[in-house]
Amino acid sequence: MVFVAKSGSGVDMISAKAKARQTAKRNELLLSLVIFLALMLAWESAGRMGYVNTFFFSWPSAIGAQCWKLLVSGALWSNLLVTAYAYCIGVFVAVIAGSILGLAMGWWKTFGSIVDPYVVFFSAMPRIALYPLLLMIFGINDLSRIVIVIIGVIFPVIFNAYMGAKQTPRLLIDAANVFGYSSNQLFLHVIFPASLPYLIAGVRTGVTLGMIMVVVAEFFGGSSGLGQNIAQTAQLYKTAELYAWVLYTSLFALILVKGADMFERWAMRWT
Amino acid sequence: MMNTHSAARLQVKDLVKAFDTPDGSLPVLDHISFSLNAGEIVTIVGASGSGKTTLLRMIAGLDTPDSGQLLLNGHAITKPGPDRAMIFQQFGLMPWLNVRDNVNFGMHVLGLSDEERQARTADAIERVGLKGFETFLPKNLSGGMQQRVGIARALAVRPDVLLCDEPFAAVDAMTRQVMQTDLLNIVTAQGTTALLVTHDIEEALFLGDRVLVFSSRPARLIHEFQVPVPKPRQHEVRTTAQFQDLRGQVWSLLQNQARELI
Numbered sequence: 001m002v003f004v005a006k007s008g009s010g011v012d013m014i015s016a017k018a019k020a021r022q023t024a025k026r027n028e029l030l031l032s033l034v035i036f037l038a039l040m041l042a043w044e045s046a047g048r049m050g051y052v053n054t055f056f057f058s059w060p061s062a063i064g065a066q067c068w069k070l071l072v073s074g075a076l077w078s079n080l081l082v083t084a085y086a087y088c089i090g091v092f093v094a095v096i097a098g099s100i101l102g103l104a105m106g107w108w109k110t111f112g113s114i115v116d117p118y119v120v121f122f123s124a125m126p127r128i129a130l131y132p133l134l135l136m137i138f139g140i141n142d143l144s145r146i147v148i149v150i151i152g153v154i155f156p157v158i159f160n161a162y163m164g165a166k167q168t169p170r171l172l173i174d175a176a177n178v179f180g181y182s183s184n185q186l187f188l189h190v191i192f193p194a195s196l197p198y199l200i201a202g203v204r205t206g207v208t209l210g211m212i213m214v215v216v217a218e219f220f221g222g223s224s225g226l227g228q229n230i231a232q233t234a235q236l237y238k239t240a241e242l243y244a245w246v247l248y249t250s251l252f253a254l255i256l257v258k259g260a261d262m263f264e265r266w267a268m269r270w271t
Numbered sequence: 272m273m274n275t276h277s278a279a280r281l282q283v284k285d286l287v288k289a290f291d292t293p294d295g296s297l298p299v300l301d302h303i304s305f306s307l308n309a310g311e312i313v314t315i316v317g318a319s320g321s322g323k324t325t326l327l328r329m330i331a332g333l334d335t336p337d338s339g340q341l342l343l344n345g346h347a348i349t350k351p352g353p354d355r356a357m358i359f360q361q362f363g364l365m366p367w368l369n370v371r372d373n374v375n376f377g378m379h380v381l382g383l384s385d386e387e388r389q390a391r392t393a394d395a396i397e398r399v400g401l402k403g404f405e406t407f408l409p410k411n412l413s414g415g416m417q418q419r420v421g422i423a424r425a426l427a428v429r430p431d432v433l434l435c436d437e438p439f440a441a442v443d444a445m446t447r448q449v450m451q452t453d454l455l456n457i458v459t460a461q462g463t464t465a466l467l468v469t470h471d472i473e474e475a476l477f478l479g480d481r482v483l484v485f486s487s488r489p490a491r492l493i494h495e496f497q498v499p500v501p502k503p504r505q506h507e508v509r510t511t512a513q514f515q516d517l518r519g520q521v522w523s524l525l526q527n528q529a530r531e532l533i
Contacts, residue, residue, distance in 0.1 A: 175363035178331050179377040179428065180352040189379065193367045270367040270408050 058239040066244035075229075076248055082225040083252075086142050087214045090149025094210070095203055097150075098157030102202075103195060105158070106165020107187060119162070123155045128216050140221040145214055152213035153206035160202025164195030197271060200264050207260045211253045226252070279306035279342075280464045281330065281432050286339035288325055289489075298489035299325050303339070305483055305492060307432065307464055312455075315468040316475035316521060317485030318528050323468035326490070327434045330466065331357050343431060353381050356425035360437040362417045364409045364424075370396065371405040373420050377428045395423035398457050415446035422454060426461060433458065435467035439474065451477055452506055459502050472521045477509060484521060487528045494524055 040060045046052045047059030054062075070076040105112035105119075131148050138144035168191050176190045218227025226249045233242040288300040299322035307313050315323050328334040330341060332351035341348040343355070356377060357363075364373050374392045383391070396402055399419040409417050418438060425433055438454070439447040455478050458465050469475050475482045482496040496517060500508055508514055 171359060171361055171363045172365060174328075174333055175357075175359065175365075176376075177333055177351050178355065178357045180350075180380045182380070185379060189376070190365065193365070196367075270410065 055237070055239060058243050062240040063243040063247065066240045067247060070241075070244055070248070079224050079226055079229055080248070080252065082222075083214055083218065083227065086145035086217075086225075087149055087210055090146045090214065091153050091206060091210045093146075094150045094153035094206060095157055098154040098202070098206075099161045099199055101154075102158040102161025102163075102199070103165045103187075103192065105162045106168075106195070107191060112162060112166070116162070119155060119158050122151075123159055127151050127155070128213060131217055131220065135220060145217045145222075148217045149210045149213045153210045156205040156209065157199070157202040160198045160205075161195055164198025165191050167198070168194040197268055200267055204257075204260045204264065207256050208253065211249075211256065215249060280309045280311075280344060281307040281466065282340070282342040282345075283326075283330070284340040284342070286326070286329070286341065287337045288322065288329065288334075289337055300336075301489035301491045303490065303492055305495070307466055309464055310462050311480050312458060312465045312467065312478055313481045313483060314475040314479035315466070315483045315485055316472055316525070317468075317470065317490060318487040318525065319470050322488070322490035323485060324436050327357065327436050327466070327468055330432070331355055331434055353377065353428045354431045356428050356430035356433055358418070358421050358425050358433070358435040358438045360440050362409070362414075362421045362441070364417055364420055366409050369406050369408055370401055370412070370420050373409070374423045374427050377424045381428060391427045391429075392423075395427040398426065398461070399423040400453070413446070414442040415450055418442060418450065419453075422457065426457065426463065429461075431464060433463050433465040435465060437469055438467065440469075440471075447474075448506060452504075454478065456503055472518055472525065473509060476514060476517050476521065477504065482517075482521065484524050496521065 043052070043057075044060045047054045047057065052059075101115075105115055128148065130151060131144070134144045134147050138147065172190050172194060173186065176186050181189065214225075215227035215230070218225040219231045222228045226245060229245045230242060230249065233239075233245060283303055283305050286300055286303040287298075289296045289298040291297075303326065305313070315326070317323055325334060329336050330343075330348065332348055332355070365376060368376065371392055374395050375388060378388050378391065381388075396405060399422050401416065401419050401423065404412070404416070409420065412420070418441075421438070435454075439450050442450065451474055467475075467478055476496075476498055479498050482498060483492055484494040484496070485491065486493045498517065500511075500514065
């Protein structure tokens with residue numbers, strides 16, 4: 001109280017604190033950058049001086065050069081497009097279908113308890129194990145990759161939507177019922193919004209899982225796509241290019257995860 | 272019962288309810304009969320777990336009695352409807368809706384025009400003193416303010432009977448007293464018929480035109496008090512000798528019940 005008695009001093013203190021926090025954050029950022037550069041430099045010099053086997057581990061400048069080459073030649077974009085195509089369609093279908101199915105399971109209890117064991121079984125299963133079967137059925141093409149992405153992503157979405165619908169607070173349902181809500185209105189205005197936090201958590205899991213599915217599926221064959229290029233460069237011992245493809249795949253995944261984070265924060269403003 | 276039952280807004284006749292438990296049937300309401308006249312505020316006071324909430328839920332249509340009758344304006348209550356509104360102990364606001372949309376929430380099934388709904392929402396928000404907070408989310412409001420939203424939501428549907436389930440049990444003691452005065456004034460101003468259950472004797476006396484004292488498990492109506500204190504009532508009413516005398520009488524009825532529960 002004594003501090004704020006003098007006019008303006010309280011505000012000054014707050015801004016001074018904020019400034020100190022900003023400076024601390026900038027220093028942290030600077031430190032991590034320095035450490036990163038030091039690590040890269042160590043890797044580079046170890047590679048050049050023969051301390052690490054560059055046949056397996058390459059070195060930063062070579063990887064950087066490959067990254068640049070893939071970027072300017074357009075190879076990155078054409079391959080990214082192939083992967084993104086199967087990925088996006090698969091994730092989209094899985095999220096829509098999984099949400100509907102999961103919410104229906106929570107809403108219609110008999111249906112939920114009948115389907116639940118299947119969902120548990122397929123959730124626990126390493127679903128990529130089904131891919132050889134899909135290759136038998138569909139062949140090496142977009143369709144088989146889309147289907148494996150759907151299979152990979154749909155189960156966490158179903159599971160979470162189901163949990164969300166089941167765990168809608170009784171109080172909120174009562175509050176809607178008191179005012180005479182029909183079951184459709186109850187679903188639209190209470191169950192669905194109350195399930196959203198769970199559903200979005202399921203989508204977040206699905207976003208990363210779908211990426212694993214599509215990349216691994218591409219290992220099996222085809223002529224393009226991020227995963228196929230990783231597999232091909234490994235077979236040809238083009239280590240630097242292999243690293244470049246892995247790096248781009250990771251960046252793609254990172255952007256998706258950050259995008260999902262932003263979507264989650266936006267959709268969950270009320271929590 | 273001195274009320275003429277034909278004019279009653281709400282009639283509860285010989286109501287019986289038991290819950291099935293693993294240990295057998297647990298009776299919660301034992302032949303309860305009373306009625307509410309239009310514009311009247313009746314409060315029910317009893318120890319916690321005396322079936323008061325169950326009674327409200329049945330009047331709201333959320334639960335069905337084992338036997339007995341519930342009549343609203345002379346018609347049997349079979350399901351929930353916007354002719355009744357409820358104020359919940361834990362508010363029951365939709366956390367994703369702001370104040371305005373939460374107040375709007377109860378009117379979805381009334382089939383009102385948009386203008387009418389907006390007018391009612393604005394009016395109810397004004398009555399509970401939340402003007403300026405329309406766009407706030409529940410998480411950014413205090414418990415007392417959240418319950419004001421709950422009150423506004425219930426008032427906006429202009430119910431024939433307003434049901435209040437321990438509405439201030441979840442807010443702090445000081446806020447509670449302020450909110451009791453405010454609720455009384457708002458409900459009286461709108462001429463709303465209300466039934467409020469509580470375990471707080473002072474609250475029951477302060478708010479009620481009549482106070483029904485319930486025994487605990489199974490609940491029986493053991494006594495009915497008239498509260499001959501004119502309205503509007505201000506906080507100071509609580510300190511009068513008349514009020515304190517009534518309080519002593521209710522307490523002497525309830526303390527034996529409370530002892531049994533401990």
